[in-house]
Amino acid sequence: DTAVSQTPKYLVTQMGNDKSIKCEQNLGHDTMYWYKQDSKKFLKIMFSYNNKELIINETVPNRFSPKSPDKAHLNLHINSLELGDSAVYFCASSFNRESDTQYFGPGTRLTVL
Amino acid sequence: AQSVTQPDIHITVSEGASLELRCNYSYGATPYLFWYVQSPGQGLQLLLKYFSGDTLVQGIKGFEAEFKRSQSSFNLRKPSVHWSDAAEYFCAVGLMEYGNKLVFGAGTILRVKS
Numbered sequence: 552d553t554a555v556s557q558t559p560k561y562l563v564t565q566m567g568n569d570k571s572i573k574c575e576q577n578l579g580h581d582t583m584y585w586y587k588q589d590s591k592k593f594l595k596i597m598f599s600y601n602n603k604e605l606i607i608n609e610t611v612p613n614r615f616s617p618k619s620p621d622k623a624h625l626n627l628h629i630n631s632l633e634l635g636d637s638a639v640y641f642c643a644s645s646f647n648r649e650s651d652t653q654y655f656g657p658g659t660r661l662t663v664l
Numbered sequence: 665a666q667s668v669t670q671p672d673i674h675i676t677v678s679e680g681a682s683l684e685l686r687c688n689y690s691y692g693a694t695p696y697l698f699w700y701v702q703s704p705g706q707g708l709q710l711l712l713k714y715f716s717g718d719t720l721v722q723g724i725k726g727f728e729a730e731f732k733r734s735q736s737s738f739n740l741r742k743p744s745v746h747w748s749d750a751a752e753y754f755c756a757v758g759l760m761e762y763g764n765k766l767v768f769g770a771g772t773i774l775r776v777k778s
Binding site: 582584591592593594599606607641643648649651653655657658 | 698700702706707708709710713752754756758760762763764765766767768770771
């Protein structure tokens with residue numbers, strides 16, 4: 552069983568479209584995260600939820616909206632996609648929000664044309 | 665501000681040779697430190713972590729890292745590199761007072777020549 556899974560693995564879309572990336576973890580963790588890896592492979596946190604509550608919201612355009620229907624899922628919805636949104640998006644989870652290891656999903660490669 | 669520096673963008677070593685990947689961090693409190701590895705087209709796999717205690721930590725795949733507070737460093741080592749170790753390696757510091765967010769270095773690409 553995959554511990555942290557993301558769908559889709561690849562996403563190709565046109566500028567201006569709205570898309571969602573889904574993340575699920577079966578580890579029983581309370582905390583989940585979204586990271587963005589840009590074309591230079593630089594990884595930066597975007598959001599974090601703890602037990603469905605938003606706890607980290609970095610400087611991210613408000614076109615990006617995370618949604619956590621339950622603590623095992625953290626989805627990322629992106630409105631009005633732009634070329635600069637092309638990146639690999641990683642979901643991660645940890646047991647709690649304190650001093651704990653984060654386990655990463657396989658990533659979703661988003662390409663905006 | 666908190667930051668992580670990996671001064672080497674690329675490193676090439678011969679198979680069987682030893683490896684050291686450098687990592688320096690800037691952080692006011694006691695750091696929680698991690699090394700992750702990313703193979704091409706794959707996600708991030710945790711190699712090892714330091715939270716407290718023994719400053720020499722052992723990880724998976726024969727890797728180890730040493731935390732040196734005086735040098736603000738957490739270098740990754742392996743005594744004998746295998747071709748399958750070719751990947752990109754990321755050092756990260758965990759900021760517990762900021763909701764456990766990870767701040768990553770820019771990564772070091774390891775190439776292994778036979």
